[in-house]
Amino acid sequence: MENKTDKNSYTIIFAIGMVIVVGALLAYLASTLKPKITENQRLEKQQNILYAMGINENDETSAVFISTDKAPEAFDNNVTDQIVITVDANGKVIKTQNRDEYFKETNQEPYLIDVKKQQASVKAGGNRKLPLFVGKNPEGKKVYVAPIYGKGLWDAIWGYVAMDEDMIVRGAYFDHKGETPGLGANIKQRYFMDDFYGEHLLTKNGAFKGITVAKGNADPKNNDKTDNEVDAIAGATITGDGVTAMIKKDLKLYLPYFNSLKGK
């Protein structure tokens, strides 16, 4: 005798029922948890920017953010201004706004600007908004933190680079969506991020050169800070190339702003 679960009609009803139940369950869960997840992502951006500025709770070897309960207050106290530079598809500066001007125009905090969407907008021939966060690092030096976004081996990689007026790196934070653990995922390890400290983004002549994540360079201890190179991670060539590319491509756009600072 045929079992009732073998009937086609039963199979179709079961499939429809399962899809409805699972769909409703996941939709309910996702919409209920969305405000909490968005809030976590907002705090993470603040923690990332503060980390690059040097405001973190690092121990000897590991990278530790300032805790989430302290992050909003630390962000308000240490980030003195948020600048938004609008550039066209050729990288020409159209306008520069401070936080209040930008907030008045868009009703959005500059640190919530989605770099990925801005990159897509400029590719489509539109303008691009470049956020820049100004603050003082724990040494009392004025630093400018810029977000960067690019591609690793498997998925997106991104980061925040803190620079001084001469475009010398004063801190960096990198993160990834799905790089290989133990290899490309190590871009968010202290030993890799710390190597960027003090590296020059410009040549001696003041032209933009960026920083190359270099394999087999002659400076594994990274003593030479003017060679525009840091030591690569073994076995993570493509992720390293992705870091190089996003630094060169995204930070270059800030050069006119830094040049204008010198003119002041």
Added chain:
Amino acid sequence: MAKDSRLILDPLTDNNPITIQVLGICSALAITAELEASIVMSISVLFVMGVGNVVISLMRNIIPSKIRIIAQLIVVATLVIIVDLVLKAFAYELSKTLSVFVGLIITNCIIMGRFEAFALGNGPYRSFLDGIGNALGYGIILIIVGFFRELLGSGTLLGIPVLGDPIEKTGLYALGYENNGFMLLSPMALIVVGIIIWVQRTRNKALIED
């Protein structure tokens, strides 16, 4: 009772899902370059497999046989999405550490294998024990592979340097030891798994097939 305890104990040794059934190899190769990643993946699989086996077992009499694989896949994918959402909302730091592994759980053939081979024919309690046992058996191998790959490949364990400093040449590195970069590449995970299989079959001849 003794039969129930075998559900937990057998997958740890003589019926291990990786070394005997040769399942779950893909994720064992992908994420074992670090010991921490191996531990995190093991715990995630433990949860999904324990709960998934119970859910499939409860549904075993109403799932149509024609679409049972799709139904199993929906259960495991739903569980994984729930784990991911809940972690993102309530344990954001942990969710970032887990990001890549949570997605990988869906591709783990051990989970589908146990749903198909055990949960569809047994009650929830025994299915739960079977899920936990197999996840532990999987986890043990992952942790052994992760231990050797991280130790020999990076000279660290859970990120802590244990062999000295390779750049400053201290500890073992002062004697001329070098980290073996091959250990960080996926093919070496396969070789480490192969060595475990070899050791296991040498110790227990009954496991050797003719």
